[in-house]
Amino acid sequence: MAASSLAGWRRRVHLWIDHGAGDDAVAAWIHGSLVLLICANVLAIVLESIPQLAQRFGPVFQAFEAVSLVIFALEYAARLWAAPEHARYRALKAARARFAYAMSLPAIIDLLATVPLAFALFGLGELKVLLLLRLLRFFKLGRYSPGMASLAAALSAERKALFACFVVLMGVMLMAASVMHLVEHEAQPEKFGTIPDAMWWAIITLTTVGYGDVFPITIAGKAVAAVTAVLGLVMLALPVGIVATAFAQEIHRREFVVTWSMIASVPLFGQLDAVEIAEVMQFLRARTVKAGAVVTHEGEPLQAFYFIASGEVEIAQPDGRSTLDEGHFFGALTLDDVAITSHSPGISEAVATAPTKLLVLDQIDFRALTARSPRLAAHIRALARPGRPRP
Incomplete structure (x- = not known):
């Protein structure tokens, strides 16, 4: 105890x-x-x-x-x-x-x-x-912050591309510093007398900071500076675009993977491919309930499947009670007047024992889904045939 x-x-x-x-x-x-x-x-x-x-x-x-x-x-x-x-x-x-x-x-x-x-x-x-x-x-x-976690994952996923951008930036900086040293070292030996001296100007120009402490005074130097400034805009836009795209993809991927794994665990949908599971996801509705809230009442016929995204739900069956947590599902649907349940012999009541987030597939959306996907409908009918164990 x-x-x-x-x-x-x-x-x-x-x-x-x-x-x-x-x-x-x-x-x-x-x-x-x-x-x-x-x-x-x-x-x-x-x-x-x-x-x-x-x-x-x-x-x-x-x-x-x-x-x-x-x-x-x-x-x-x-x-x-x-x-x-x-x-x-x-x-x-x-x-x-x-x-x-x-x-x-x-x-x-x-x-x-x-x-x-x-x-x-x-x-x-x-x-x-x-x-x-x-x-x-x-x-x-x-x-x-889920957003910060997604950003960190995006940076990790694109680390090779970002490192490549850094290498290119260093190469452009070295080239710009070398050319500026050649055209400006006689006019300003104290500022561009060596390539390392010119590298400070190059990195400040490429990053569009422009402190103004070092700048070219010759015509050739100004031409080099103009080209370097334009290259700096390109060099900054490249990693920004990579990170922004990866960030958006990471958010979409995380939501898809979590939901996809729950749906794929249901025997009804287990044999579907990713494209078909994505169709199922379009019919899911999000629902948040407080601890102690009744999800399904005793005596009320079940007309939906509930996927637990987070939290806990206690379900009551004739043979006792059990607790389901994130990743599990429960409920019942009908197709061609045949009941398809997640638990046998059935659920009489479901109560959230903790604040819970649910994804719900109700009967109306289920019928629309099976009408839209004949393969899914045939798969469910095969599972629901008399003499076959139901999921």
Whole structure:
């Protein structure tokens, strides 16, 4: 009983601090408080660098830093403890799940954010390098922003193309600096006397910064500068276009993969290809329910399939109750007056036990889908024939 209660609390902590599904008030409060704390920490670090403020409010900054370190340490410990409940590590044993989580990039950032606490305990809290570790807390915001996570994934996916852009930029910079050195070194030996001197002008011009501290004065030098400036616009537009395209594709891909994997797990749709599953996705409707909300009432006939995108749903059957979490589905549909159910002998009630996001395929859209896809309709009829086990 104690082990079951502990597992229940671990699951609840996971939903609160790591999952944050739906509109759960506790999860929203925890996430909002951590975001505010991270932003306040970054602001405090910036303000503390001002001598007047550091001298006047030094004890306040130190107290705030101590409290923040304790909170971040507790957050890291809680995430590490609840790691076995994470969908990615659920198949592993508790110790291996926690180790795998500790090796992930978000966990490493969380750990580095708490390192100053360990240094402070050993009397080394004045080390300047700790400032950089404290600033790492800013990147903790990526955990609470799906957009930042998608951007990081896009940059990782296009790292080879971006590195190629960097190599081309370095080559163009070297060429522009060499040509400018040849045409300007006699007129301005102190600024373009060597290629390394000219490289400063080249990179500033290519990036369109233009400080104005170094500029050509000869006609040939101005011509080279004009060409270099135009090339700079091209060099900046290239990586921007790559990142923008990859970012849009990553958002679409992430949504598609998550939904596709849930739909493909349904026996009705398991033999369909990606194009046909994409057609099914067009008929899904999103629905968010609070913890304790009734998804289907007892005695009410089921006329939809429900895919659990996040959260938990407890379903009641004649032989007992069971809990379904993200990636599972339940419900019933009919085709040619034949019932097709996800569970046998059937579901009498379904209640969300946590804030839950559902994707719903109702009866009307199901009929439209089967009319649009004869292959899917034939596949479902074959599964629903008398004597065949139903999904």
